[in-house]
Structure formats: C-alpha cells, structure tokens
Amino acid sequence: MNKDSQLAKKLYNAQFRKYFEKQTEYKVMQSLRKKLDFLLGDVKNKKVLFIGCGDGKECISAIKKGAKVTGIDISENCIKLSNENCNGLNAKFLVMDFEKTSFKNNQFDIIISILSVMYKKDIDSVLKEFNRILKKTGFVLIVVPHPVRKMVKYNKMNYFVRGKKFEIWKGNRRFNYYRIFEDYVNSIVNTNLKIEKLLELKSPKENIKTPNSEINHPHFVVFKLVKD
Numbered sequence: 589m590n591k592d593s594q595l596a597k598k599l600y601n602a603q604f605r606k607y608f609e610k611q612t613e614y615k616v617m618q619s620l621r622k623k624l625d626f627l628l629g630d631v632k633n634k635k636v637l638f639i640g641c642g643d644g645k646e647c648i649s650a651i652k653k654g655a656k657v658t659g660i661d662i663s664e665n666c667i668k669l670s671n672e673n674c675n676g677l678n679a680k681f682l683v684m685d686f687e688k689t690s691f692k693n694n695q696f697d698i699i700i701s702i703l704s705v706m707y708k709k710d711i712d713s714v715l716k717e718f719n720r721i722l723k724k725t726g727f728v729l730i731v732v733p734h735p736v737r738k739m740v741k742y743n744k745m746n747y748f749v750r751g752k753k754f755e756i757w758k759g760n761r762r763f764n765y766y767r768i769f770e771d772y773v774n775s776i777v778n779t780n781l782k783i784e785k786l787l788e789l790k791s792p793k794e795n796i797k798t799p800n801s802e803i804n805h806p807h808f809v810v811f812k813l814v815k816d
C-alpha cells in the first residue's frame with residue numbers, strides 16, 4: 589500500500605463517524621445522491637461496485653432496487669460502518685485499495701466513485717484499473733469536486749493549482765490531489781475510456797447562505813465513461 593493510501597486509511601479510520609455525520613446532514617450531498625440515482629438507471633440484477641464507499645449510505649438505494657452491490661474502502665472503520673448502515677440488506681463490503689483491486693477482469697456492469705479518486709496521485713492507473721474490471725457493456729460514474737470549486741473555495745481564485753493539498757472540511761482533515769479539467773480529460777483519453785456524458789452540478793439553492801459566491805459556480809463534475 590502506498591503512502592497516500594496509508595494516510596487516507598489513517599484519516600478515515602480516525603474521524604469516520606464525525607465525517608459521515610456531517611456529510612449526511614449536508615444538503616449538497618443529498619441533492620448529488622438524487623442525481624446519481626437517476627444516472628444509475630435500472631440497476632436490477634446488475635453488478636455494481638462502489639469505490640471508496642465511506643459509510644455505505646450511497647449504496648442503499650441501488651441495493652433496494654435489486655443490484656448486486658459490492659462496496660470497497662481503504663478504511664476498516666468505514667467498512668464496519670457500511671455493514672452497520674446496510675445491516676439486513678444484501679451487499680458485500682470489503683477493505684481494498686481501489687487502485688489495485690483483487691477483482692477479475694470484466695466483472696462489473698457499473699463502477700461508481702463518489703469523491704474518492706482525488707485521493708490518488710496517479711489517476712491514469714486508477715482509470716486503467718476501473719477499465720480492467722468493467723464489463724464491455726458497462727459504464728463508470730466518477731464524481732469529483734469541480735476544479736472551479738477548488739479555485740473559489742480553497743485556491744484564492746487561482747485555477748491552476750495542482751497537486752496534493754490538505755483541507756479542513758467541517759472540522760475534519762483531509763487531503764486531495766487537485767487537478768484542472770484537462771488533467772481529467774487527458775487521463776480518460778490515455779486509459780481507453782471515453783466520455784458518454786458529463787455534468788457540471790451546482791449547489792442546491794436552499795443550502796446556500798452566501799448566494800453569489802456559492803451558487804454561481806459548479807460544485808461537482810460527474811463523468812459517465814464507457815470503454816472506447
């Protein structure tokens with residue numbers, strides 16, 4: 589396991605309850621989950637892999653709709669929490685690094701990564717791994733913070749800040765690899781995936797206290813990818 593995976597494990601093992609309590613209350617995430625649910629479409633009997641599944645709540649809707657769900661996370665405590673939150677539901681949760689999984693080739697109909705690929709320096713290697721374990725007819729959904737969001741919130745309006753940065757989010761410490769749009773697109777091209785759909789999502793209005801700074805820029809990017 590490389591240093592970044594070790595660090596993510598350490599941070600999420602330590603602050604998992606507090607982090608995911610805050611996230612559950614966060615209206616922005618609630619609205620994102622609704623959108624993703626729609627994008628996932630009919631998941632009945634589909635094999636769906638959740639990457640960096642956190643507290644497992646993101647899996648519940650797909651499980652209830654009849655998907656065969658697997659969730660993986662680097663943090664043992666997140667996996668315990670996923671098992672608690674999905675208690676009684678039919679899903680499998682495993683401690684695993686998403687850059688180097690132990691799954692066979694062409695396993696999954698859908699791979700979904702919500703706010704997790706930014707924990708990796710080498711995004712090409714992550715996308716190659718997703719491509720390897722994805723079925724020929726499958727698709728990948730990747731959600732990342734929009735690079736413009738990083739510019740406004742963390743980078744004093746400098747768009748071109750890249751690399752590993754630490755942030756405090758609602759009292760929790762985390763790190764992310766910052767990237768600009770071309771980095772994501774070039775990695776997709778490099779790894780024989782192609783963009784089928786791209787969404788730039790805003791914060792929901794009702795969440796926002798400072799409308800102009802929060803509403804007038806995109807919060808997340810969602811990439812829907814298929815094999816090239």
Ligand SMILES: C[S@@+](CC[C@H](N)C(=O)[O-])C[C@H]1O[C@@H](n2cnc3c(N)ncnc32)[C@H](O)[C@@H]1O
Pocket residue numbers: 592593596597600611639640641642643646660661662663666684685686687701702703704707
């Ligand atoms: C910001 S949280 C998002 C959790 C969840 N996807 C959600 O949206 O609620 C990032 C998650 O990615 C996990 N993670 C970070 N690096 C990882 C790695 N190398 N392999 C697997 N999971 C990882 C963390 O443990 C954490 O649960």
